[in-house]
Amino acid sequence: MFKAILIEKPEETQSVSITELSEDQLPEGDVLVDVAYSTLNYKDALALTGAAPVVRRFPMVPGIDFSGVVAESNHPDFKPGDRVVLNGWGVGETRWGGLAGCARVKGDWLVPLPEGISSKQAMAIGTAGYTAMLCVLALERHGVTPEAGEIVVSGAAGGVGSVAVALLAARGFDVAAVTGREAEAAYLRDLGASSVLDRSELTGKPRPLNKERWAAGIDVAGSTVLANMLSMMKYRGVVAACGLAAGMDLPASVAPFILRGVTLAGVDSVMCPKPDRLAAWQRLASDLDMAKLEKITVEVPFEEVPQIAPKFLDGAVRGRIVVPVTPELG
Structure with a gap:
């Protein structure tokens, strides 16, 4: 039993x-x-x-x-x-x-x-951290490098967002962490965020195109947040979308894709093929700072x-x- x-x-x-x-x-x-x-x-x-x-x-x-x-x-x-x-x-x-x-x-x-990851650390990573790694790999496949500019991460204080911020910062990216909780600013900077933005900057009514701000993004929210993020991508920017916490709709236009060559890369962790899973877990073993992982983990x-x-x-x-x-x- x-x-x-x-x-x-x-x-x-x-x-x-x-x-x-x-x-x-x-x-x-x-x-x-x-x-x-x-x-x-x-x-x-x-x-x-x-x-x-x-x-x-x-x-x-x-x-x-x-x-x-x-x-x-x-x-x-x-x-x-x-x-x-x-x-x-x-x-x-x-x-x-x-x-x-x-x-x-x-x-x-x-x-x-993988060697170097304990059973407890594996669950501190979990689907959230594994998904964050899949998002980072998606950005890399589309040629995003630290030299391209700042990367925006929505839901940054959550599970996916926290690991994504830590992973990107460790790779040398400047990370703009978006959160609806002002009190989490110090926590996010400790993970490596170069700036912390209030969620309200991505929740207004989306325009077809806004001022170019970011080279790439990782989004866990969907809906209005994703629409605004897409509208603020720099030319040939890339957004890895992996969540729908704010909704399944996407009130956007084709303008970012047609006029700026923006790429929307969908990331699915549930049915992801095994070779990609193995690659993600090997990268987590080598790239993720386990000391930072411990800081974001509660038992x-x-x-x-x-x-x-x-x-x-x-x-x-x-x-x-x-x-x-x-x-x-x-």
Whole structure:
């Protein structure tokens, strides 16, 4: 038996409980993992609160991320004792996820944990940090260099934004960090931001084109924020878009794309091919300052997860939240 968070919806209203499950209740898969750590992301908060229809099947163990140790394997790439990490693939949405002591999944979904990253650090990174790295790689693929100019990052005090600021600063970029929380300015500068902007600069009614300000951007918000960011890109600027916290709409025009040659690069972390995942995790191992990662990480007891989740929806969460499940696994 192992502990787990379980979301159930027998009728119209869902419920969340902490319970015990057995291995024979787990879904099919060719690898069984003893979970050391999990984490909380915005999508997990939506699942736990029921604020959006993230969970597609009930009952559901949430948690789109986990790190741990292989217990059993019928997959050629993994053997018992291997340290692994999982992000996405519908885990925590359509298949039982990482907020439990054990997880049975397809081995193709797992990534070997790189040397130099502990199981706890892997979840301090989590989907948020892994997505931030995918965004940085997208900018690099489009030729963005520190010499091009300042990079803007929306939602900078959140999980994706915090890691993105740290990664970009470590690569020598000047970073304009955008946040709706003035009190986070010192925190963002400590991560490496060269300037901190109030979110209101990107929430006004978008114009087709605004004054050119930034060489590139990473956006977690979508909607008006993304539309304004696009309108302020320099000639041949690039925006990596990975989130929709402000909405799925895009009240923009084609002007930035046609008149300035701006590129909008979509970044998906859920179904991202394994070679890209491996590249992202290797770069995280080499590029991310683990001392800065520790500064943006808060550990929350397993039993308190249901109470913490609503804070994401209120925009009251800074950085990354790690949830120890079986921390003695290392």
